[in-house]
Amino acid sequence: MDINKYMHVLKNAEDLTTLCDTLLKSKEYNSEKIYICAGGGCIASGSMKVKDAFVSQLSNAKLDGTLEIMETGCLGPCAIGPVVVIGKDDTFYQKVRAQDVKEIVEQHLIGGKIIENLLHPVDEQKVSKKSELPFFKNQDKQVLRNCGKINPTKIADYIACGGYKALSKVLTSMSSEQVVQEVTVSGLRGRGGAGFPTGTKWNFARKSQDTEKYILCNADEGDPGAFMDRSILEGDPHSIIEGMAIGAFAIGSSTGYVYVRAEYPLAIERLQIAIDQAQEFGLIGKNIFGTGFNFDLEIRKGSGAFVCGEETALITSIEGNRGEPRPRPPFPAEKGLWNKPTVLNNVETFSNIPLLINKGGAQFAEIGTEKSKGTKIFALAGTVKISGLVEVPVGTPLRKLVYDIGGGISTNKKYKAAQIGGPSGGCIPAEHLDVPLDYESLNKLGAIMGSGGLIVMDESSCMVDVARFFLEFVQDESCGKCVPCREGTARMKQIVDRICEGKGEMKDIDELEKLASTVTNASLCGLGQTAPNPVLSTLRHFKEEYIEHIRDKKCRTAVCKDLIVFEILDKCNGCQACKKVCPVEAIHGEKKQAHIINTELCIRCGLCLSTCKFEAIVKY
């Protein structure tokens, strides 16, 4: 079944309304559905095999005429995928395999009996309804409203859900000034990291007299551990196109580019399909809705450089150069792409726009905190039970995300910290679990809201090592143009390396703090300016771990290799397995007698530990 067959070129706003009504009344739209997640995560876990199994099982059962299979964008709980939702009774099945499908069709769809062992357990109980699961119940899906409900490759699905209504409203009944005003009233702040007010940015560009202007969407999503933008691109690409078209109208531009990182092939594919469809039906291109407004949109692929997420570097990269940032001012709103006024916004920011226009700025602002409006999508990952994609009102406490939505820590260890904001951000320790997730509160703790990557760490993570990890990241990704970032981060990394190797001195801590302030103040772009944050934040909340590394030459988590000791316990039965695998012959002992490790020779590779079947080797 295919509601795409109702589609035709939309010549004016009435055409859109009529089409939407037709779609809503169509038999296809109202048929019962089985939703199968076709987000990147679930595809990796095998959801396409599950879909194929449904196609053949439904046809065997002669149900293919009444039930529709809907391949949707990311539903959220990636860790328990592939996930399937049975539309008629909202049953949520997790970790579905192709061989489970026959049972679902025969027992549930025909027999009406829910398959217990595919349900997600909550506190030992099985909850069947998606809407009653804590993971979903505690969220407020506004921007992700269509993710998981529509097929992202079918424009008809988007239109049936009210898609392109905001664009039609803007083009037929609002002036560019009114659009900017509405965005300003909404209080929407950029979701790319810095939280700059979107209305203000648009207003700068709108006021420019230049006739050539550009609108760009930042889909570079470089923060390692973040996948919000990916999921929107893959799950609801039309919302980005619609948001960009509205932005273009507001600032007076007729050309847009979406800069997508090359690591996201599926996102690029789905966005291209969406652009082609929007063009085919007259929703972008020339004379949209007969109003004389033109808007062309093109994808530019990144080529694997983190710094290209920074706005001026992104612009330089689209121009065909090495993606090095430029000094600001002039700001892009004044001199951006090809020196023309340019607005650059993040994927999630654009996705908010149709919602905001439909609701009206004032109503949009009802969600959130006083200074930060609307919702925010977070990519929850790390040692949390249900890692995945979640959306909550700005200002929701961190604890709610980790425990109520994420189900708590996935290991038998305790929560230690949540890293938020990636290489520009910081770590939130357990005593601040109740911090509201908004720009101001996070800044106060030395973290940032960032783009929404949120990595939960349990007690097995070493915070000095985490700082070293991010320094290595920024060192690798620094474009090398300015000295403070290129050399300063290298120097900081040397010091942290030394501390991790047990060669640190107490004065290193002061040295790190001094260097951090130079790098922050003197770097050219945001990459360098924020690069010391992970170090500063771990120093602030976990200083005792630095001191232990330096003074006691001890890493309490046994992560820092040079500070680990391996020891064989008395219960060793002398099976000799460890002795055989040791690459440096550091293990001695007779057969059937407890062995010993010579710590002088040991290179701490850990092979003995992973080889021992009797848990007779420990590291500390």
Add this chain to the structure above:
Amino acid sequence: MAKVEKCSCGNDDEGLLERLEEIIISFKEKPGALIPVLQATQSLFGFIPQEAILKISEILNEPLSKVYGVITFYSFFSLKPRGKYLIRVCLGTACYVQGANEILTALKQQLSIEIGETSPDKLFTLDVGRCFGACGLAPIIMVNDDVHQWVKPSDVKKIISSYKKQKEVNKEEAI
């Protein structure tokens, strides 16, 4: 019968270079064409051969130094041929805290190569990535476009041999 190798990539480069020329010309009028052209070159040859750099510079009228400068700036472009399978270990935050480093070590041991190197049989190139956006399934490795999730160091051997087998199957089919 074995083909006479004309270019370092082992492909019949005449056909590919002609194809590349068409691509460059089709992009020529676009503003900022250099990067899309290099991306097309990379996917056509699997790397960016010297002959291609000369052609791109000539047709797009960009100095060789600029083309080279752009290639070396971005990690997706490679000046050396890569193996049939590009293995990328994610070292993004989520994967890192879930033990990605141990997987990298296991891969290095198993393949006896370092990051950026290609195995002598030209089958595998080992590289690292910075998040593939599949953090919910960490730790991740990518082999070409295939995602392998929840990887443990002990899985590495199995994954590698599955690609070796694939290669054998392909060979048989070709015969």
